């Protein structure tokens with residue numbers, strides 16, 4: 419794997435004397451799914467702004483696909499890094515959902531038919547086809563979030579930075595959205611950076627986790643290990659996902675609730691197993 423985004427000894431402050439990011443060094447590999455975690459105000463959004471050249475480090479370096487982006491602006495990275503803002507209102511520019519999603523593509527001078535296909539696919543993927551002609555600002559918060567994702571997806575960037583996109587979605591919408599994005603990551607090798615307060619999403623959809631705490635990088639490793647119960651994640655403002663907590667409790671490493679049930683059944687003696695079947699606990703062969 420090659421590096422898609424690299425931060426080297428990055429320091430940043432919005433105002434002189436008030437450091438926001440302290441000496442951050444980390445790498446996001448091409449094609450991986452990474453979660454960027456940390457308490458409110460820990461610096462997640464700020465760090466991601468540096469990844470897409472919206473801001474630049476006071477010292478240190480950010481490289482995207484091997485190139486130092488110190489003199490870049492976001493438009494220079496349009497095919498490399500797409501971004502969905504934490505606040506959806508900041509990105510709304512069009513008069514209709516269609517225009518909103520087409521907006522970024524129009525600057526690319528691609529044939530009209532191809533543009534139309536890309537727009538409709540992205541809109542459909544985010545479940546917004548019924549709203550194609552609606553005024554973006556009239557959409558619900560959750561729909562605006564999905565519209566932001568559709569607009570970013572239509573540009574087909576190699577990396578997508580998603581800042582709290584599951585806010586305002588119900589469970590079904592959240593799952594549909596994450597499954598779709600995860601599919602793009604696995605099948606098309608799109609790099610995903612998920613900024614989230616939802617530990618269940620981090621656990622389920624990312625292998626690599628970065629944790630910021632007061633502007634410092636306190637964890638850079640496997641997401642599964644972050645939640646193994648051996649790290650001070652509470653001090654970092656994070657909670658262990660339920661499945662990870664149960665795994666730690668039972669000393670197993672199940673990937674899903676079903677897997678956990680199966681593993682726990684294996685741990686039972688034959689007598690305990692038949693007792694659990696009789697008690698209706700197990701989903702085994704009850705004919």
Ligand SMILES: Nc1ncnc2c1ncn2[C@@H]1O[C@H](COP(=O)(O)OP(=O)(O)OP(=O)(O)O)[C@@H](O)[C@H]1O
Pocket residue numbers: 432433438456457458459460461462463464465504
């Ligand atoms: N435009 C700005 N001007 C000055 N300070 C800012 C600005 N944006 C953020 N900050 C400050 O920088 C720090 C990091 O903020 P940031 O928004 O990056 O955190 P975050 O981890 O994304 O938080 P949240 O989870 O609440 O979105 C905070 O102390 C915040 O108050």
Ligand SMILES: [Mg+2]
Pocket residue numbers: 462463464504581
């Ligand atoms: Mg933020």
